[in-house]
Amino acid sequence: MPRLFLIRHAEPAASWGGADIDPGLTEKGHWQAQETARALLEFGDLALVSSPMLRCRQTAAAYAALRGREAVIEQRVSEVVAPAGVMDRPAWLRANFPWDDGAPRRGWSDVDPVLRAWRDAAIGAMREIPRDAAVYSHFIAINAIVSAAMESDETIVFRPGHASITELAHDGGKLSVVRLGADMTSSDVR
DSSP: OOEEEEEEOOOBSSOTTSSOSSOOBOHHHHHHHHHHHHHHGGGOSOEEEEOSSHHHHHHHHHHHHHHTOOOEEOGGGSOOOOOTTOSOHHHHHHHHSOOSTTOOOOBGGGSOHHHHHHHHHHHHHHHTOOSOEEEEEOHHHHHHHHHHHTTOOBSOSOOBOTTOEEEEEESSSOEEEEEOOOBOSSSOOO
């Protein structure tokens, strides 16, 4: 049964929805990426999959360097995309994916069908991975995948910190949670 290690990108230089739509990592983020890469070594020789976003590719690069390989870029594990015409992306994000303590939760059954299709694509990408793999992704995408593994309708089921590692297993059809990654330490979902 393949194990999937979902790694949230390390600390980015800018927040999602800000002026820079594809920021790289901060100095701290590069350090986090190195630490996570070393931690992943204990799980053996993992396939390497990354969102196309720069912050994920830079986080994955640390593990790629240790293993002497390149990441396979997988669009289906990329950042959730706000619909055209949304001017305040952070507000849209919070409305659809409330993560703050005490905030009313949203269900996948209540969001736009386009978002449900995006979630289904991310889950499908995970089910297609044939061997143990490190998958570098984003806060919302990881929640989309983990909520399916938990058989939860909630859009947010936990708050993975930057460079955290969440372990799943799958049998080609059903995903299951082995362990959740470390929680974020602030309300910043950069």
